[in-house]
Amino acid sequence: xxxxxxFPILIPFLFAAILLFFPKKVKAQRIITIxxxxxxxxxxxxxxxxxxxxxxxxxxxxxxxxxxxITMVSDMxxxxxxxxxxxxxxxxxxxxxxxxxxxxxxxxxxxAILFMLTGxxxxxxxxxxxxxxxxxxxxxxxxxVLIVLGGEKVQLRESIKYILVNIxxxxxxxxxxxxxxxxxxxxxxxxxxxxxxxxxxAGIVTVIAVLFLIVFGIKGAIFPLFFWLPGSYAxxxxxxLTLFGALLTKVGVxxxxxxxxxxxxxxxxxxxxxxxxxxxxxxxxxxxxxxxxFDVKKIIIYNIIIAVGVILFGASVMNESGMMGSMFYLxxxxxxxxxxxxxxxxxxxxxxxxxxxxxxxxxxRYPVLGWSYLxxxxxxxxxxxxxxxxxxxxxxxGGFENELLWQSIFIxxxxxxxxxxxxxxxIYAFWGEEKGALDFHPKTYRHLLAPTITLVVxxxxxxxxSEYLVPFMTDAxxxxxxxxxxxxxxxxxxx
Amino acid sequence: xxxxxxxxxxxxxxxxxxIFLFSIHIFFAGHYTPGGGFVGGLLMSSAIVLLLLAxxxxxxxxxxxxxxxVVTAVGLLxxxxxxxxxxxxxxxxxxxxxxxxxxxxxGETSIxxxxxxxxxxYLVVVGVTMTIIQMIGGDE
Amino acid sequence: MEILMSILIGFLFMAAVYLILSxxxxxxxxxxxLLSHGTHLLLLTMxxxxxxxxxxxxxxxxxxADPLPQALILTAIVISFGVTAFSLVLAYRTYNELGTDNMxxxxxxxxxx
Numbered sequence: 077x078x079x080x081x082x083f084p085i086l087i088p089f090l091f092a093a094i095l096l097f098f099p100k101k102v103k104a105q106r107i108i109t110i111x112x113x114x115x116x117x118x119x120x121x122x123x124x125x126x127x128x129x130x131x132x133x134x135x136x137x138x139x140x141x142x143x144x145x146i147t148m149v150s151d152m153x154x155x156x157x158x159x160x161x162x163x164x165x166x167x168x169x170x171x172x173x174x175x176x177x178x179x180x181x182x183x184x185x186x187x188a189i190l191f192m193l194t195g196x197x198x199x200x201x202x203x204x205x206x207x208x209x210x211x212x213x214x215x216x217x218x219x220x221v222l223i224v225l226g227g228e229k230v231q232l233r234e235s236i237k238y239i240l241v242n243i244x245x246x247x248x249x250x251x252x253x254x255x256x257x258x259x260x261x262x263x264x265x266x267x268x269x270x271x272x273x274x275x276x277x278a279g280i281v282t283v284i285a286v287l288f289l290i291v292f293g294i295k296g297a298i299f300p301l302f303f304w305l306p307g308s309y310a311x312x313x314x315x316x317l318t319l320f321g322a323l324l325t326k327v328g329v330x331x332x333x334x335x336x337x338x339x340x341x342x343x344x345x346x347x348x349x350x351x352x353x354x355x356x357x358x359x360x361x362x363x364x365x366x367x368x369x370f371d372v373k374k375i376i377i378y379n380i381i382i383a384v385g386v387i388l389f390g391a392s393v394m395n396e397s398g399m400m401g402s403m404f405y406l407x408x409x410x411x412x413x414x415x416x417x418x419x420x421x422x423x424x425x426x427x428x429x430x431x432x433x434x435x436x437x438x439x440x441r442y443p444v445l446g447w448s449y450l451x452x453x454x455x456x457x458x459x460x461x462x463x464x465x466x467x468x469x470x471x472x473x474g475g476f477e478n479e480l481l482w483q484s485i486f487i488x489x490x491x492x493x494x495x496x497x498x499x500x501x502x503i504y505a506f507w508g509e510e511k512g513a514l515d516f517h518p519k520t521y522r523h524l525l526a527p528t529i530t531l532v533v534x535x536x537x538x539x540x541x542s543e544y545l546v547p548f549m550t551d552a553x554x555x556x557x558x559x560x561x562x563x564x565x566x567x568x569x570x571x
Numbered sequence: 572x573x574x575x576x577x578x579x580x581x582x583x584x585x586x587x588x589x590i591f592l593f594s595i596h597i598f599f600a601g602h603y604t605p606g607g608g609f610v611g612g613l614l615m616s617s618a619i620v621l622l623l624l625a626x627x628x629x630x631x632x633x634x635x636x637x638x639x640x641v642v643t644a645v646g647l648l649x650x651x652x653x654x655x656x657x658x659x660x661x662x663x664x665x666x667x668x669x670x671x672x673x674x675x676x677x678g679e680t681s682i683x684x685x686x687x688x689x690x691x692x693y694l695v696v697v698g699v700t701m702t703i704i705q706m707i708g709g710d711e
Numbered sequence: 712m713e714i715l716m717s718i719l720i721g722f723l724f725m726a727a728v729y730l731i732l733s734x735x736x737x738x739x740x741x742x743x744x745l746l747s748h749g750t751h752l753l754l755l756t757m758x759x760x761x762x763x764x765x766x767x768x769x770x771x772x773x774x775x776a777d778p779l780p781q782a783l784i785l786t787a788i789v790i791s792f793g794v795t796a797f798s799l800v801l802a803y804r805t806y807n808e809l810g811t812d813n814m815x816x817x818x819x820x821x822x823x824x
Contacts (some may be wrong), residue, residue, distance in 0.1 A: 079658045086664075090651055096644035138665040145663075206783055213790045220797055224804075232805040233817045236736070239798055244731070245742045246794075247750045250787055254750075254757035257780070604767065609789060703796045707803050 080126060081133045081150035083119035085197045087112060088165075090092075092190035094376060102181045106173060109186040109345045113166045116193070122158040123481065127155045128548065131140040132555060132565035142566050143267040146497045149203035149566060152552035153403060157200045157330060160407050161532075164322045164414045165193045171418055174372035174520055175425065180226050180313075188225065189319065192218035199211050199327050203566060205256065206263045208331065209249050212295070216242050222316045223308065234311035241304040245294035252287040259284065266563035267336045277342045285340040285347045289354070290334065296328025298388065299357040299417060302381050308363065309380075310373045311386065313422030317373065321380050322414040326406065329384055333402065335393045337556040344394060352392040356483055358385030370432045372420045372505070376413070379456065382494055383409040386487060390471035391556075398474020400553045404542065405467030408455075411535045412463055415452045416498075418444070418528040423505055432501065437510035446506040448532045453502060455535050457495035461538035464491040466478045576625065583625035590618035598693055602681070608689035612696025619701060628708055641699040646694030653687040723749035734771040736802045736812040740795065747791035751784045 092114030095105055127133055127150055136145040150158075169189060176185060196214025202208050220242075224235040258261060259280055260271040272281060276509060290301065297305045309320055332351070340347050365378030372532070387409065389400030420430075422445055426496045427435040439446040458464030468491060475484030493569070594614035602608025622631050657666040669683035723745050730742025758780030766778035806812050 078661060079664050082664050084753070086651070089647075090655075092645050093651060096640055096647070129805070135663050137663055138667065145773070203635050206786070211787060217793060217797065220794075220801075224801060227808065229808055232801070232808050235801060236798075236805060236814075236817065239801065240731070240739065241796060243719060243798070244746065246790075247743075247746045250750045250783075251753055253783075254780075255756040257754075257783075258757035258759075263779070263783075311774075325694040491596070505691065578798050605765075609785075700795070700796070703800055 078135055080119070080123055081148055081155075082199060084116050084123065084162060085194055085201060086128050087116040087119060088162075088190040088197070089194040091115075092194065093189040095183070095187040096381060099184055101188075102178060105181060105186045106169075109169050109190065110166075112190060112230055113162060113169060113193075113376050117162045117166060118157070120155070120162050123150060124155045124548075127152050128551065132475060132561060134566045136566075137305060139307045141414055143262055143264045146207045147203035147264055147266065147566055148201050149266070149562065150201050151555040151562060151565070152548055153330075153333075153556065154200040156403070156407055156548060156552060157199045157326070157410075160410045161193060161196050161200070161323050161326075164319065164410055165189060166453065167414060167531050168315045168319045171318070171421070171524065172468050174523040175421065176313060176315050177226075179555035184221065185225060188218045188221045191215075192319070192323075193383055194218075196323050196327055198431055200330060203265045204263050205265055205268065206253055209246070209253060212327070213246065214228070215324070215327065216246070219320065222319070223312050223497045225316070226313070228311075231311045231313050232516075234308045237304055238308040241294060241308075241556070245291055248287065248294075249291045252284060252291055255280070255287065257359050264566070265334075265338060266566035269559045269563050272339050273342065275342075281340065281341050284294065285336070285343070286350065288340075289347075289351065292328045292331040292335070293354070294328070295325070295517050296332060297358075297381050298332075298354050298382055298384060299361045299381075302358070302361065302384075304464060305381065306374055307339075309377050310371070314417060314424065318414055318417035318420065318421065321377065322410050325380055325384055326410055329387055330408065333387060333556065336391065337394075337399075338559045338562060341559065348392045348394055350386050351388055352480070352483065353390060355388035356486060357387045358382075358388070359487065363490055363493040363497075365495065370504075371503055372423060372430050372432060376416050376420060376499060379494060380409075380413060380488060381415075381496065383413070386468065386471060387477065390474060393471075393478045393480065394557070395477055396557060397477060397555055399556050400549050401467050401470025401472075401474055403467075403549045403556075404470060404545070405464070408463040408467050408535070408538060412452060412456050413532065415528065415531040415535055416449075416456060417532060417536045418524075419449045420501065422521070422524050422528060423449075423501075426521070427505075427511075432504040435505045435511055437506070438509035439506040442508065442521070444529070446502070448529055451504070451536060452532050453495070454496050455532075455539060458491050459495075461540050463535045463542075465539060465543040525531045579625045579645030582623055587622055590614055590621070598689065599686075600629075601689060602683065602686060608692030609696055611689075612693040613700065615693070615697050616657065616700035616704070620704060623704070623708065628705070633684050637701075639698045639705065641698075642694050643698030645700065646691045646696075646698055648691070649694065650688050653691065655685055656684065712760050713756055716752060717762070720749045720753050720756065723752065734814050736805065739803060739814070740798050743798065744791070744795055745786065747795075751787055751791075754780050754784050756788065783808065 091108060095108055098104060133150040134147060136142050136147045139422065165273055167557050194216050194220060195211050199212035199215065202211055214396055218233065220239055223229050223238055256268065260268050262268055262271060276282060280302055293301045336347065336351060362378050362381030362385060366375050366382065387402050387405050390398045390405060423438065424430050426442065429435060455462035455464050458468040472484045472487055475487065594611045596605040597614060598608060598611030626704055654665050657664055667684045669681055671681050674680045718758040727742045727746035727749060730738045730745065733739065758777045763774045763778030766775045766781065802812065809817065
């Protein structure tokens with residue numbers, strides 16, 4: 077099965093196309109979506125195992141020779157990301173059954189989610205820079221649909237800004253690809269990597285590198301390009317917010333890591349220094365935001381920005397520990413952000429508000445929710461042995477190895493702020509006197525809690541069992557640190 | 572909005588079929604020369620838009636009782652199925668094949684899997700364009 | 712020729728930026744349209760403007776234009792067509808729902824919902 081690496085992309089697409097036939101039959105939609113996601117997920121696991129045993133998988137579409145056709149490449153990093161994005165998709169869909177509302181389910185909610193997963197997985201898998209643009213557009217178009225679905229006033233207002241920002245950034249993407257094409261004359265990422273290494277340290281290459289940082293920085297919400305994110309992400313309902321918060325910024329982060337490890341390795345002194353400074357500034361901006369708001373959604377949304385900064389810092393130091401830490405933290409962040417958004421989703425469902433000052437005392441009636449929130453918050457901050465710990469440890473170790481003393485200490489300090497911001501939600505929402513509308517149907521509560529608890533347990537397992545994940549992460553890091561592995565897989569007998 | 576423009580309506584009845592046939596021509600021309608599913612689909616939807624201009628939405632819906640979402644879905648499935656056919660032969664996705672066949676009336680004809688893919692594209696374009704136009708024009 | 716194209720592209724971008732920064736929603740959408748036109752022209756110019764014949768296989772022609780930028784532009788046109796259509800629908804819905812197409816009135820602070 078040489079087409080195996082395409083299955084996590086094609087299966088959601090196929091099921092989304094099938095779902096378009098009967099938008100009004102909600103029950104059938106739900107069942108088929110779950111079946112589709114489970115099939116895709118199992119194919120992703122098979123792919124993961126295949127990449128682990130046989131190394132990087134590559135396939136050039138249409139049987140063309142590698143630099144000419146569109147190449148799809150699945151290395152360990154993209155296989156891991158594909159698997160975790162499908163996993164999050166599954167939990168979000170499960171959570172949506174009771175929370176999204178029948179009206180949205182009838183207006184192409186599930187097909188939009190599946191199309192978005194197609195785009196996300198495609199962007200993770202593709203080995204062609206223009207094809208990456210196409211997959212970005214696929215996921216953006218579906219995200220436009222998702223963000224405006226339901227048509228509330230605030231959604232319409234915010235989605236216009238979201239679409240506008242993304243149109244501009246997509247245009248920049250195409251412009252940058254145009255520049256890159258004029259320099260190297262190819263679009264195949266492996267080929268670009270080889271040709272750029274031949275060109276060496278040229279000014280235009282650095283310009284292109286910075287342009288790519290801007291393009292993907294808008295999607296990945298780095299400083300100062302995150303301005304659109306808090307407003308837009310707060311508009312749609314919780315399951316959609318979860319999907320966006322857990323996945324969409326990570327696509328941008330993935331693209332930055334991929335281009336900065338594969339293409340722009342000749343002028344590290346400038347490009348990666350810039351990346352490091354930007355990542356530190358991103359963390360500062362995120363920390364300020366996370367402490368400034370009393371809105372639970374906004375607090376967690378600003379935590380996305382902090383995480384983006386931490387991951388990019390790990391990638392910018394370009395050594396083994398830092399890179400491996402970034403990989404650990406990237407997957408951790410997808411899972412933990414999913415869990416946290418679902419948890420605050422339940423809190424918002426119970427209290428009917430997202431304002432911290434209007435809620436309180438939930439621990440008495442909802443102890444399970446309270447304790448699982450606490451575990452997730454500790455995991456977010458990176459308290460051992462929970463999931464965030466190992467990633468952050470390795471990132472800081474990488475920083476120290478490159479003698480970036482202050483920056484590493486800064487990242488440590490930012491963990492405290494993350495902890496503070498997450499615990500603030502716990503204190504306000506769960507302690508104190510009972511406030512807010514507390515008459516909540518216990519059955520709905522249980523239905524919402526089931527996927528959330530499962531996801532929290534999964535993050536705990538991710539933290540406790542990180543020892544078993546080390547071989548996977550080592551493989552991912554090896555490809556990132558040595559671009560020739562990637563290009564050999566594309567051009568050599570990587571079939 | 573109810574228009575009652577006799578010249579427009581009479582002309583449209585003829586011109587619609589001319590545009591329709593031209594779109595089919597462009598679609599098949601894409602085989603070896605410029606053309607193809609995308610332009611063909613756009614032409615087809617422009618023909619339907621002409622109908623919408625001459626008559627109103629309700630009349631056109633009675634003339635062409637088509638659910639354009641289903642058209643889109645069918646198009647997507649046709650395209651996907653054509654491209655995915657290669658999976659069963661264990662060759663890379665999108666690998667295309669062609670051969671020459673003797674068809675009655677047409678004689679020696681070359682048939683290419685890309686044509687089936689383009690059929691899907693044609694349907695998707697018509698479906699998506701018409702869905703959007705109906706969405707804007709739908710409510711007064 | 713490349714210089715001329717660059718000036719043209721710059722002009723398109725200039726107009727696009729001006730329109731995007733204006734208040735009316737419709738002007739903004741027209742601005743994004745111009746932006747993508749400029750992008751497509753840039754892509755064409757970046758591939759080099761040489762080549763006399765269309766990149767379609769025929770006898771006796773050796774001086775083909777570079778087909779790759781053309782393929783990329785076609786893809787980008789299709790995508791920007793879709794995005795523009797979507798944003799038009801969205802602008803229309805927003806206008807109906809919020810009763811304004813003025814971006815200043817859509818700021819969405821706590822007291823201005």
